[in-house]
Amino acid sequence: MAKILVVYATDYGSTKKMADEIVSGAGSVDGCTAESKAAEDATSDDMESADAVIFGTPVHMGSPAWKIKKFIDTVCGGLWMENKMNGKVGAVFATGGGLGGTGGGGELAMLAMISNVTELGMIFVPFPKSSPGYANGGLQWGPCARTADDKGPIGFPDNMAEPARCHGANVARAAKLLAGQKIFD
Numbered sequence: 507m508a509k510i511l512v513v514y515a516t517d518y519g520s521t522k523k524m525a526d527e528i529v530s531g532a533g534s535v536d537g538c539t540a541e542s543k544a545a546e547d548a549t550s551d552d553m554e555s556a557d558a559v560i561f562g563t564p565v566h567m568g569s570p571a572w573k574i575k576k577f578i579d580t581v582c583g584g585l586w587m588e589n590k591m592n593g594k595v596g597a598v599f600a601t602g603g604g605l606g607g608t609g610g611g612g613e614l615a616m617l618a619m620i621s622n623v624t625e626l627g628m629i630f631v632p633f634p635k636s637s638p639g640y641a642n643g644g645l646q647w648g649p650c651a652r653t654a655d656d657k658g659p660i661g662f663p664d665n666m667a668e669p670a671r672c673h674g675a676n677v678a679r680a681a682k683l684l685a686g687q688k689i690f691d
């Protein structure tokens with residue numbers, strides 16, 4: 507059984523809702539189990555026992571939120587020192603208000619986390635443009651939900667549920683293929 511872990515930061519719940527959809531997609535793949543944990547609650551053991559980890563963040567000032575960064579620098583930092591995440595599968599997602607209509611930093615926030623994923627020695631799974639719902643908030647880096655319109659916050663939008671589930675399923679299939687394989691020396 508391949509284990510998928512979604513670790514997310516959230517203040518107002520939208521990123522948690524997206525994490526829930528990703529868990530639902532990952533858990534729908536035969537031979538996979540999935541769960542999500544808030545960044546404050548996820549532990550080293552959670553990471554070590556996972557075959558894939560999907561990191562999610564709200565965009566804060568054009569970058570990942572401090573809660574996920576703290577998790578990465580502390581919990582993941584220890585695992586990085588000991589090469590414990592090498593060869594596991596990694597992926598990212600984000601939510602953001604996107605003021606200005608061109609993303610508001612979603613790409614930068616995801617790129618920052620991709621740098622962390624690859625620094626950990628993980629195999630990165632992107633979000634291909636053929637994915638269902640890609641037009642609603644797809645980026646090659648991962649799905650990014652826009653949680654505000656020009657009038658203000660709207661929360662997690664319904665039309666991002668399908669791409670989020672698809673991302674979870676993609677990662678789960680990759681984890682199933684790679685679980686237990688020795689990729690790196």
Ligand SMILES: Cc1cc2nc3c(=O)[nH]c(=O)nc-3n(C[C@H](O)[C@H](O)[C@H](O)COP(=O)(O)O)c2cc1C
Pocket residue numbers: 515516517518519520521522564565566567568569601602603604605609610611612653659
């Ligand atoms: C301190 C702070 C900074 C933010 N900066 C940005 C930003 O730079 N770009 C953006 O698109 N949205 C920004 N937002 C909006 C959040 O990314 C957005 O509301 C997100 O979906 C909230 O996720 P959550 O409900 O999981 O906390 C910011 C929100 C806060 C609280």
